[in-house]
Amino acid sequence: MDFFSSNSAADLILSPTHEAETSAASCALQEEVLSLFALLRVRLLRYAVSFGVSLHDGEDIVQEVFLALFCHLQQGRSRENLQGWTFRVTHNLALKRRMANKAEGTVADADLSTSEQYRDAAPGPEEQLLFSERQAHLRSVLRALPEVDQCCLHLRAEGLKYREISKVLGISLGSVASSLSRSLARLERMERLETR
Numbered sequence: 001m002d003f004f005s006s007n008s009a010a011d012l013i014l015s016p017t018h019e020a021e022t023s024a025a026s027c028a029l030q031e032e033v034l035s036l037f038a039l040l041r042v043r044l045l046r047y048a049v050s051f052g053v054s055l056h057d058g059e060d061i062v063q064e065v066f067l068a069l070f071c072h073l074q075q076g077r078s079r080e081n082l083q084g085w086t087f088r089v090t091h092n093l094a095l096k097r098r099m100a101n102k103a104e105g106t107v108a109d110a111d112l113s114t115s116e117q118y119r120d121a122a123p124g125p126e127e128q129l130l131f132s133e134r135q136a137h138l139r140s141v142l143r144a145l146p147e148v149d150q151c152c153l154h155l156r157a158e159g160l161k162y163r164e165i166s167k168v169l170g171i172s173l174g175s176v177a178s179s180l181s182r183s184l185a186r187l188e189r190m191e192r193l194e195t196r
Contacts, residue, residue: 026074033070036082043158044090050154051094053101061093084164087155091168141190145183152179 041062048058065086073079142150148169155165162180166173 029070029073033066033073036069036086037066040083040086044086047087047154047158048090048094048097050150051098053094053097057097057101058094061090061097064093065089081164081167084160084167087158087160087164088168091151137190138187141187145186148175149179149183152176153183156180 044062044065045055045058048061049055053061068089069082069086072085142153145153148171151169152165155168156162160168162173162176166176169176171179
């Protein structure tokens with residue numbers, strides 16, 4: 001028996017086992033991605049919509065992120081900080097979608113209905129009205145901030161650490177700290193003016 005015939009015989013014997021191992025690994029990978037999807041979907045959608053894309057576009061972006069994550073993991077790439085990775089990919093895809101929408105002239109209105117779908121309901125109508133007015137004012141202040149500052153605030157609100165934010169946005173750690181400091185100081189000034 002020569003080398004080639006012994007290899008093909010070994011391939012026939014080993015291939016069912018190899019296929020079973022590959023199938024089991026693929027199932028485990030799918031479960032891991034689905035678990036992350038359940039954990040991060042709403043947060044990533046909220047972040048994507050913060051770029052001014054429609055809810056429908058935001059949902060498409062989140063689907064693309066998790067498809068990219070599955071491919072990323074299937075290729076055996078880094079598993080370090082997958083949460084930060086998903087936010088970074090969401091950030092990039094949302095920017096691309098917003099630019100494409102502007103080029104097509106289909107800019108989504110950042111209306112209240114999109115963001116209200118993902119916030120907690122206020123206890124009573126009066127409190128809800130006051131809360132809505134305050135949120136509208138806060139949104140106007142946030143829209144006046146530079147885009148990097150807006151992104152830093154959104155990511156920090158989603159629970160990312162300074163180092164994770166710097167990786168997502170591709171800026172230095174010091175830039176993240178100064179951006180958040182500036183933004184929070186501006187929000188505090190707004191708060192003081194409202195309480196007068």
